[in-house]
Amino acid sequence: MEFKLGAAQINPTLGNLDRNIEIFRRNVKDAVERGIDLLVFPELGLTGYFLKDMVPAVAQRLDSKLVKEIRRASRKLSIVVGLVEESPEHFFYNSVLYVEKGEILHVHRKVYLPTYGIFDEERYLSRGSKVRAFDTRFGRVAMLVCEDAWHPSTVYLASQAGSQILLLPASSPGRGVRKGKKLDISDTWESMVRVYATLFMQFCVFVNRVGYEDGINFWGGSEVVGPTGRLVAKAPYFDEAILEADLDMAEVRRARVASPLLGDEDLNLTIQELLHLRRTRENGGPEDEDAGE
Amino acid sequence: MKMPASKRAGSTQIVSKQAAPRKSAKASGTAPKGAKSAGNSGRPGKSARRAVPVPNNNHVPPISELEINAPLVERILVGFIENVVWKTGFARVVIGLSGGVDSALCAYLAAKALGRENVTAVVMPYRLSSPESVAHARLVLKKTRVRAMTVDISDMVDAYFARFPEIDGMRKGNKMARERMTILYDQSAALGALVLGTSNKSELLLGYGTLYGDMAHALNPLGDLYKTQVWQLGAHLRVPEEIVGKAASADLVVGQTDEDDLGFKYADVDALLYHLIDLRCSREELVKKGFAPEFVDRVDCLVRMNQYKRRPPVIAKVSSRTIDRDFRYARDWGI
Numbered sequence: 001m002e003f004k005l006g007a008a009q010i011n012p013t014l015g016n017l018d019r020n021i022e023i024f025r026r027n028v029k030d031a032v033e034r035g036i037d038l039l040v041f042p043e044l045g046l047t048g049y050f051l052k053d054m055v056p057a058v059a060q061r062l063d064s065k066l067v068k069e070i071r072r073a074s075r076k077l078s079i080v081v082g083l084v085e086e087s088p089e090h091f092f093y094n095s096v097l098y099v100e101k102g103e104i105l106h107v108h109r110k111v112y113l114p115t116y117g118i119f120d121e122e123r124y125l126s127r128g129s130k131v132r133a134f135d136t137r138f139g140r141v142a143m144l145v146c147e148d149a150w151h152p153s154t155v156y157l158a159s160q161a162g163s164q165i166l167l168l169p170a171s172s173p174g175r176g177v178r179k180g181k182k183l184d185i186s187d188t189w190e191s192m193v194r195v196y197a198t199l200f201m202q203f204c205v206f207v208n209r210v211g212y213e214d215g216i217n218f219w220g221g222s223e224v225v226g227p228t229g230r231l232v233a234k235a236p237y238f239d240e241a242i243l244e245a246d247l248d249m250a251e252v253r254r255a256r257v258a259s260p261l262l263g264d265e266d267l268n269l270t271i272q273e274l275l276h277l278r279r280t281r282e283n284g285g286p287e288d289e290d291a292g293e
Numbered sequence: 294m295k296m297p298a299s300k301r302a303g304s305t306q307i308v309s310k311q312a313a314p315r316k317s318a319k320a321s322g323t324a325p326k327g328a329k330s331a332g333n334s335g336r337p338g339k340s341a342r343r344a345v346p347v348p349n350n351n352h353v354p355p356i357s358e359l360e361i362n363a364p365l366v367e368r369i370l371v372g373f374i375e376n377v378v379w380k381t382g383f384a385r386v387v388i389g390l391s392g393g394v395d396s397a398l399c400a401y402l403a404a405k406a407l408g409r410e411n412v413t414a415v416v417m418p419y420r421l422s423s424p425e426s427v428a429h430a431r432l433v434l435k436k437t438r439v440r441a442m443t444v445d446i447s448d449m450v451d452a453y454f455a456r457f458p459e460i461d462g463m464r465k466g467n468k469m470a471r472e473r474m475t476i477l478y479d480q481s482a483a484l485g486a487l488v489l490g491t492s493n494k495s496e497l498l499l500g501y502g503t504l505y506g507d508m509a510h511a512l513n514p515l516g517d518l519y520k521t522q523v524w525q526l527g528a529h530l531r532v533p534e535e536i537v538g539k540a541a542s543a544d545l546v547v548g549q550t551d552e553d554d555l556g557f558k559y560a561d562v563d564a565l566l567y568h569l570i571d572l573r574c575s576r577e578e579l580v581k582k583g584f585a586p587e588f589v590d591r592v593d594c595l596v597r598m599n600q601y602k603r604r605p606p607v608i609a610k611v612s613s614r615t616i617d618r619d620f621r622y623a624r625d626w627g628i
Binding site (some may be wrong): 013014015016049050051052053054158174177178179180181183211212214215217237238 | 344357358360361363365366368369373376377380412424619621622623624625626627628
C-alpha cells in the first residue's frame with residue numbers, strides 16, 4: 001500500500017469556528033488538488049487551543065452540522081480533525097476524529113489532559129479512557145493527542161493494538177531558547193517521534209500547529225518518521241504549510257522482517273507485572289520485589 | 294546542578310566581570326522602596342573565573358543558561374508582534390523611544406514585523422533628560438527610519454510639579470512615566486495603532502517600572518527576556534553599540550543608572566532570578582550556589598512585593614461569575 005499523506009500545519013483562530021471551518025475547507029481543497037489521500041489536522045485544529053470557558057461554546061456533538069460537513073469532505077480523501085467533542089451526557093472531550101468515505105471510523109478522546117504550567121485542560125475537559133487501533137484503507141492506525149504521547153504507555157498500548165501508522169496531532173507551545181539549539185520543546189518532540197517510530201516499527205506522524213494565542217507561540221515542525229527512524233518529511237518551524245509525505249507500508253514490513261522486536265514482545269509479562277503493581281498499590285504497602293512470587 | 298567553582302569562591306568575594314566601584318543607591322522615580330546596595334551580590338561559578346574587569350559588560354551573558362538563540366528569539370518576537378497587531382485589526386504600533394536598549398530593540402523588532410512605515414516612535418524628553426538619551430533615540434530613528442515624533446513633556450509635568458513643591462524624585466519619576474503613557478495612548482488613538490511596551494523580565498520581576506506608566510501597553514515582546522538577554526538580542530539585531538553597551542538608565546533623575554537604583558548588577562540579578570524563578574531553586578540551594586543570602590532575600594522580597602504590579606486590580610467577589618475568577622477567557626477570545 002502506497003499513499004500520500006498530508007499534514008495540515010495550520011494557524012486556527014481561537015474559538016472562532018466560522019473562520020476555522022474556512023481554513024479546514026481551504027486545506028481540504030488544496031490537499032485534494034495535490035492528490036493527498038489522508039489529511040491530518042492538528043489537535044483542536046477546528047477550535048484553537050487555549051479555549052478555557054469557550055469549551056462548551058465550540059463543542060460539537062458527533063451529529064452536528066460541522067461534523068456532517070467533515071464527513072462529506074471525507075468522500076474525497078480521508079481526514080483526521082481535532083475538535084471539542086460533546087457527549088450525549090454533556091461531557092467535553094479533546095477529541096480527534098478519523099473520517100473516511102463519509103463515515104467516522106474512530107474517535108480518540110485525549111486521555112492525558114495536561115493541567116500544570118501553562119496548561120489547564122482538566123479544568124475544562126474530561127479524560128478519555130481508551131487507547132485503540134483501527135483499520136483504515138491504508139493499514140492499521142492509532143491516534144494519540146499531544147500529551148498522550150508523553151506517556152509511553154499509550155504508545156505501547158497502541159502498538160500492541162496493532163498500529164502501523166501512529167498519528168500524533170498536537171498543539172505544542174514553543175519554549176526554551178538556548179544558544180546554539182533549537183527550541184527545547186522541538187528537541188524533545190523530535191526525539192520522541194523517532195524513538196516511537198523505531199522501537200514500535202511504525203510510521204509516526206506528528207502534526208503540530210503554528211500561530212500565537214495570548215502571546216504563546218506554536219512552533220509547527222510537523223514531521224513524518226518511518227519505521228526505521230528515517231525522516232520522511234519535515235514541515236518548517238512556525239510557518240503554515242501542508243506537508244506532503246509518500247508512505248509505503250512495505251517499509252513497515254521490511255523493518256519488522258529485519259528485527260523481531262515486536263513479535264518478541266511479551267504482553268503477558270507486562271500484564272502480570274502491572275497487575276502485581278496494582279495489587280501492591282491497593283494494599284498500600286511499599287513495593288515488595290518478591291511479593292506474590 | 295553542581296557548580297564547584299562557586300564553592301571555591303564561597304569564602305571570598307566573588308569577583309564579577311563588572312566589578313566597578315558602585316555608587317551609593319539613590320532614590321529615584323521607579324526604584325522600589327528601600328533599594329539599597331545588596332553588598333556582595335555573588336553569582337555562580339563561571340563568572341568567578343572571569344576576574345579581569347572590562348569597561349563594557351553588556352555582551353557577556355552572566356551564565357551560559359541565559360545565552361539565547363538570538364535568531365530564534367527574533368523569529369518568535371517578530372511573529373508575535375505581527376500576529377497580535379494584525380489579529381486585533383490594527384496594522385501599526387506606537388512606541389515610546391527613550392534612547393535605551395529596550396525601546397530601541399522594540400523599534401527594530403516592530404519595523405521588521407510591520408514595516409518601518411507602520412511604526413511610530415515617540416521621543417518624550419523632559420528638560421532634565423540626559424542629552425545622550427535623546428541623541429541615542431535619534432540614532433535609532435535614523436537607523437530604523439521608522440516614523441518619528443517628539444513631544445517634550447516639560448511644560449505639562451512642570452505645571453503639575455509647581456503645585457506640589459514638596460514632590461520627591463520618586464513621585465516626579467512616576468508622574469513623568471504616566472504622562473508619557475497618556476501621550477502614547479492618545480497617539481495610538483490618533484494613529485490607529487497599538488501601544489507597544491518595552492518592559493523586560495528583570496524589570497517586571499523586580500517591580501522596577503511605573504504601574505500604569507511604562508507598564509501600561511497593549512503588547513510586550515520583551516517581557517519574557519531578562520535584561521542580559523535583551524542585550525544579546527540587541528547586539529544580534531545590530532542596535533548601535535553605544536546603546537547596547539551603555540549602562541541602563543530609566544533617565545528619570547539626572548545621572549541615574551538602573552544598577553545604582555537597584556543596588557546590584559543586572560548580570561548578578563539575572564543569574565539569581567533565573568535560578569529563583571525559572572529553576573525554582575530554594576533559598577538553601579541558592580546560597581549553596583554562591584549567591585549571598587542577603588542578596589537572595591532582598592530579590593525574593595522585591596519579586597513578592599511587586600506581584601500586584603503584574604496583576605489586574607483586585608475585584609471583590611459578590612456574584613457567581615466574576616471576571617478573571619470564574620469568567621475565564623483568553624485575551625485572544627475569538628480573534
